[in-house]
Amino acid sequence: MAGQLRAAVPWWREQDYERVRAMMNADDHFPERFEEWVEIAERQSAEFIAEGVAVERVVVNLDEFIAFCRLAGVEPDRKAAVAYAVHVIEREQPGHA
Secondary structure: OOOOOEEEEEEOOHHHHHHHHHHOOHHHOOOOOHHHHHHHHHHHHHHHHHOOOEEEEEEOOHHHHHHHHHHHOOOOOHHHHHHHHHHHHHHHOOOOO
């Protein structure tokens, strides 16, 4: 749908989750268990969808995300993860707005 709001949602892989928790800003409060994170992320995605926002999940390549943060000069945190997800969508879908 043209003009529909979209949300880029970084989606962590289970095999990377412990590394993600270790490197992210403590203020981001990642749950201890990956399954808990999935529940929260799915609930938040459902809330976006209920508000008419299209959700685009982006599976995060952790090494690429780390390189993205270094290049951008930012610490790895939730905000940087969303920026990375937007970057991946734009790279994979040129002209995507």
